[in-house]
Amino acid sequence: MPKLDPDSAPLKTGSIYPAPYDAMMAGRSSRRLGQAGGLTQFGVNLVTLEPGALSSLRHWHQEEDEFVWVTEGRLTLIEDHGETGDAPGDCAAFPAGNPNGHHFANRTGQLARFLVVGTKSPREVATYSDVDMRVEIDGATASFTRRDGSPLAGRTECPSAARCLRSRNRIPSPSGPVRSSCLDHRSR
């Protein structure tokens, strides 16, 4: 049946960001609706943010369009032009290649949820706006580096391995970029 049960869709928790950024993603989880429905061309996730949680580090995508639609609670959208409060039915679009870093923050005391849709490009580069980091995605491998491509300092072991369903395939690379075959860092 094409109708989906969000509560039965694959659940993603945790983060594969390298430390110390992984810890900043506490309180975020998402249901992979598109995956549950067999979609391959774009991802659709229903993301839950507990009070105080962030949707991601603020970032922008080089190759992939992105769309968000708030479904529950109140969220704050933070991007280069400032902040806006969002309620159910509010939405925003982020075209590929536009270097406007963005994320949601839940600054309320209640759960909030939003839908996020993003193209699934075989190759992608996402750049983080507030920290010196970027990620290159090539097929099933994601590599975190500084913006200039040099290695990130800090630990390379996935701190949320137990929660990352695909973490078994992660490739530690202490002397180079932080690499992973887990694409769960993407918000969709």
Add this chain to the structure above:
Amino acid sequence: MPKLDPDSAPLKTGSIYPAPYDAMMAGRSSRRLGQAGGLTQFGVNLVTLEPGALSSLRHWHQEEDEFVWVTEGRLTLIEDHGETGDAPGDCAAFPAGNPNGHHFANRTGQLARFLVVGTKSPREVATYSDVDMRVEIDGATASFTRRDGSPLAGRTECPSAARCLRSRNRIPSPSGPVRSSCLDHRSR
């Protein structure tokens, strides 16, 4: 600003289906959110169905993934396996190439709305489940024929020309397929 105002997004009304099917789309309109936000890789439309309206003729896509999320009111999803009632927060996915024809009907006395997301493929074929019709899309041109490719009978002039923003480029072709450069027939 990436935040969108749905009420200011481009409005699509009417239908470019050939007669008599165009008249069956009365009461349907949509706001082109993805277009308003500059997205090009997938479309995002917020579709409004007045009481009694249909989202489209029941159809399936050969090349394009599709996802729907009900945002307001009550809708009935009709597909090959039967019918399901949908309320806000209900959703469904239709992978490209799966010949499960589907559409929404608003059988209530109130407005209903849903989000629809679909890949924007340069070439596409959609097949209609309950009538002998298909449409081939090549770039900016859509050609309606019978399923075997033979011409459709009936008038070829767009009956909703006054409401179709792109109808000026429509190419009447009385002796062949019904052709149009207007892609507004797509539900996204």
